[in-house]
Amino acid sequence: MNDRSGRITVHELSKQFGSVVAVDGVSFSVEPGAVTGFLGPNGSGKTTTLRMILGLVTPTAGGAQVNGGPYAELPEPARVVGAVLEAQGFHPARTARNHLLACAAAIGVPDAAVDHVLTSVGLGQDADRAVRGYSLGMRQRLALAVALLGDPQILILDEPGNGLDPEGIAWMRAFLRGFAGQGRTVLVSSHVLAEVEQTADHLVVISRGRCVFQGPLAQLRGSRRARVLVWCSSPVQLAEALARTGILEIDTLPDGRLGVAGADPVHIGNVALGAGVAIYGMVEEKIDLEQLFFQLTATPWGAG
Numbered sequence: 001m002n003d004r005s006g007r008i009t010v011h012e013l014s015k016q017f018g019s020v021v022a023v024d025g026v027s028f029s030v031e032p033g034a035v036t037g038f039l040g041p042n043g044s045g046k047t048t049t050l051r052m053i054l055g056l057v058t059p060t061a062g063g064a065q066v067n068g069g070p071y072a073e074l075p076e077p078a079r080v081v082g083a084v085l086e087a088q089g090f091h092p093a094r095t096a097r098n099h100l101l102a103c104a105a106a107i108g109v110p111d112a113a114v115d116h117v118l119t120s121v122g123l124g125q126d127a128d129r130a131v132r133g134y135s136l137g138m139r140q141r142l143a144l145a146v147a148l149l150g151d152p153q154i155l156i157l158d159e160p161g162n163g164l165d166p167e168g169i170a171w172m173r174a175f176l177r178g179f180a181g182q183g184r185t186v187l188v189s190s191h192v193l194a195e196v197e198q199t200a201d202h203l204v205v206i207s208r209g210r211c212v213f214q215g216p217l218a219q220l221r222g223s224r225r226a227r228v229l230v231w232c233s234s235p236v237q238l239a240e241a242l243a244r245t246g247i248l249e250i251d252t253l254p255d256g257r258l259g260v261a262g263a264d265p266v267h268i269g270n271v272a273l274g275a276g277v278a279i280y281g282m283v284e285e286k287i288d289l290e291q292l293f294f295q296l297t298a299t300p301w302g303a304g
């Protein structure tokens, strides 16, 4: 089965290792033409999910499909999916070129593909050096080159930012965006929202083996209403006065300020004036995605 859609679908996927429930009924889909960030804290089940998509771990329940069928049933899997799950154990004495030539032979692609992928990942100059002299970032690029050998439609990367310096991270981001820009599919895991924030169009967030959010990044940003934080002489009086004008989403912050959603500073100032409450300061709250991610993944079965 290969419908060439470039779509990954995961349905009610679960995996239990003894008494550990690593993945617990996760469902999501990953579409072509976009970068999908697969986010969750350490141990939340990301790697196990990716391994199940790739047929490396047998699910306890549910299933995953790549191009309309199980990965194991794809006729030429390396031409459909390129995956980098962990910094591979490359033979230290081998050059990158020789390593890639061996991989190319194993999956039946012509040697010419080797030069192409070496250039794509920026290792052209270092192709004939032994891998033992490679930095971690260069090894990551080599692992990516292996994944690209079959000119796959889909890339699956597990924490590709690990060990990369800022320049390497910027390069990886641009590469993944370019790959998705060709209409291909990218699924990239991370435990740091900031790492995928600038790359991902879509997010799938898991926590303790369960999916707590999936959708466009912009939707996550918009899921929390912007608030105005108000420092005033009488928070209770101001909250009551605002409520009389229909503004009901008001929280009291630990520092005594009010967090008011659904009203602009002009309205709040006018209401305060009418109620005889002195305003000492107002700021529009910045939506902190990292904090939202933390809130999503900190509560046991989060809000989705």
Ligand SMILES: Nc1ncnc2c1ncn2[C@@H]1O[C@H](COP(=O)(O)OP(=O)(O)OP(=O)(O)O)[C@@H](O)[C@H]1O
Residues within 6 Å of the ligand: 017, 020, 021, 022, 023, 040, 041, 042, 043, 044, 045, 046, 047, 048, 049, 191
């Ligand atoms: N082969 C295994 N045997 C037993 N437990 C496992 C196995 N693989 C994973 N686990 C457990 O399943 C849970 C999920 O692990 P997993 O590696 O999928 O999480 P993760 O989100 O990828 O974490 P990280 O970000 O740390 O890589 C963890 O509690 C882990 O200890």
